[in-house]
Amino acid sequence: MLRKERYDFVLNHFRDALPNVTTELQFGSAFQLLVATLLSAQCTDKRINQVTPALFARYPDARHMAEASEQEIYELIRSVSYPNAKA
Template sequence: MKKSELYKYVLDYFRGIHPEVTTELEFGSVFQLLVAVVLSAQCTDKRVNQVTPELFAHYPDARSMAEADEFEVYEYVKSVSYPNAKARHLVELARMIQNEYGGEVPHDFDSLLRLPGVGRKTANVMLAVAFGEAAMPVDTHVFRVSHRLGLVPRTADTPLKVEQQLVKHIPADDLAKAHHWLLLHGRYICTSRKAHCEKCEFKAVCPSSTCK
């Protein structure tokens, strides 16, 4: 199967079963989404969703979190991975947002990257989910599934290279959704420890399938 045919096969399937799809993180504003995404690094969305209700009850916006002490924030996020660093980043990014952007999360990629604790993946998530732009965040699930399905070559050995390959082959209108499609497929079907190929609709075309 040609690369273009594989992409069409995969995208057509996802469009059919998940025409509307978004993040599983729970949030009530753009700022809260940013906080949740920062907390989700190397941590499950389920765990983050257990932490954020109490955190947001005390610090619902950039202004309130900017006035907090990182040790106070730590008490609410200590059950996530790397809580010390994340608590510090949350307070620092809230202060930057408040002081330099009038309390509003910036809308452009470069400004997002300036925020403490925000890397390329987080910035792309914000563009895709919060602002509805054509962006492809690459997390561990997207990275793994893209390789296993043969959507990207082995030489795409970094998240940036995977992102560039996916952006090249996926229509702009589908990019934001495709991130969630691949992520959810990796989270529930093509899992890290053992791919559940018997449940996968791509087993007939997947070069990594054990069910052929």
């Protein structure tokens, strides 16, 4: 099976098996979903949804977040599990 065929097979499998996937995480873009998902490790979606509005208001996209210091991000996410590693 060629790489493209494998890719299509796997993608179609998940589309068929899970046609209506949802999440309780609140986000406004693919980048925000990625960040919320990373923050949610060892933490509840409820807690993440309490933290991310302020985080995303200040850093709505990758460019803005990349310009932030680790300490600035830490201050906004310190109530999640393992904030030092996640900042």
